[in-house]
Amino acid sequence: xxxxxxxxxxxxxxxxxxxxxxxxxxxxxxxxxxxxxxxxxxxxxxxxxxxxxxxxxxxxxxxxxxxxxxxxxxxxxxxxxxxxxxxxxxxxxxxxxxxxxxxxxxxxxxxxxxxxxxxxxxxxxxxxxxxxxxxxxxxxxxxxxxxxxxxxxxxxxxxxxxxxxxxxxxxxxxxxxxxxxxxxxxxxxxxxxxxxxxxxxxxxxxxxxxxxxxxxxxxxxxxxxxxxxxxxxxxxxxxxxxxxxxxxxxxxxxxxxxxxxxxxxxxxxxxxxxxxxxxxxxxxxxxxxxxxxxxxxxxxxxxxxxxx
Numbered sequence: 001x002x003x004x005x006x007x008x009x010x011x012x013x014x015x016x017x018x019x020x021x022x023x024x025x026x027x028x029x030x031x032x033x034x035x036x037x038x039x040x041x042x043x044x045x046x047x048x049x050x051x052x053x054x055x056x057x058x059x060x061x062x063x064x065x066x067x068x069x070x071x072x073x074x075x076x077x078x079x080x081x082x083x084x085x086x087x088x089x090x091x092x093x094x095x096x097x098x099x100x101x102x103x104x105x106x107x108x109x110x111x112x113x114x115x116x117x118x119x120x121x122x123x124x125x126x127x128x129x130x131x132x133x134x135x136x137x138x139x140x141x142x143x144x145x146x147x148x149x150x151x152x153x154x155x156x157x158x159x160x161x162x163x164x165x166x167x168x169x170x171x172x173x174x175x176x177x178x179x180x181x182x183x184x185x186x187x188x189x190x191x192x193x194x195x196x197x198x199x200x201x202x203x204x205x206x207x208x209x210x211x212x213x214x215x216x217x218x219x220x221x222x223x224x225x226x227x228x229x230x231x232x233x234x235x236x237x238x239x240x241x242x243x244x245x246x247x248x249x250x251x252x253x254x255x256x257x258x259x260x261x262x263x264x265x266x267x268x269x270x271x272x273x274x275x276x277x278x279x280x281x282x283x284x285x286x287x288x289x290x291x292x293x294x295x296x297x298x299x300x301x302x303x304x305x306x307x308x
Contacts, residue, residue, distance in 0.1 A: 003045035005048065006029055006044045008047065015299035021254075042063065043066055060083055072097075089101060097299075100294070102289045110139070161180070198227075203230035209238070224249050252281075
């Protein structure tokens with residue numbers, strides 16, 4: 001009998017093909033629920049996941065033959081890696097696969113906001129040709145603050161190198177980077193000097209609502225705010241307050257606290273509607289790390305790490 005791998009998320013066809021070539025039976029279940037997975041995980045040797053299903057201890061207790069879990073992309077917050085390790089289940093991820101795409105998307109959001117690309121295009125579509133009010137803010141000469149210098153933070157910093165900016169980085173657990181022209185500073189220094197603040201943090205109990213009301217109040221220069229990491233790292237209500245109070249000049253968000261729009265409460269619906277009606281806000285549907293190239297690389301890298 002062939003060992004079974006359950007794929008619980010959209011994945012590049014390369015993943016399925018390579019697994020099948022190596023003798024695995026692949027079960028494609030991109031929309032499988034937690035309960036459905038719990039009923040089927042007992043037969044699985046391998047599990048491929050993204051950010052949709054929590055792989056917790058009760059689920060893993062049912063995984064009697066599971067040997068490995070492959071996380072497509074970055075962030076292991078939904079996997080109980082400690083309990084998995086106690087069962088000798090190998091857990092791997094592929095942040096190297098989509099970090100470049102996240103860095104590019106963060107640049108796209110920032111340049112779009114600073115050059116008023118989306119907002120001025122909306123005006124043109126409505127028959128308005130407004131030039132003076134749509135003057136851009138040049139990126140050159142600005143100070144860009146990057147919070148979190150893991151794979152995506154470094155990728156964003158790499159893409160900033162040719163723009164003539166000063167880069168300030170803050171990371172509680174890291175004080176070095178292979179890149180030139182990056183100065184590590186404390187959070188207060190970054191918040192006092194940044195013209196741009198970009199979040200590149202994992203979601204942990206420590207980083208939940210990291211961008212809070214007090215965080216935005218500490219920003220001195222009304223910077224552009226970019227979030228391409230996890231929605232719950234930033235408090236949606238605090239972002240709205242910061243925009244209303246001029247504590248940030250604009251917001252480029254690739255992630256939201258709740259990305260299941262169909263499940264929204266009335267409060268969440270009103271918040272999203274307000275954000276979408278602001279000319280200095282851009283929201284994209286968690287696609288920063290989802291380029292065609294990244295889609296392939298995330299699959300290849302996890303299999304390489306597993307030696308498959």
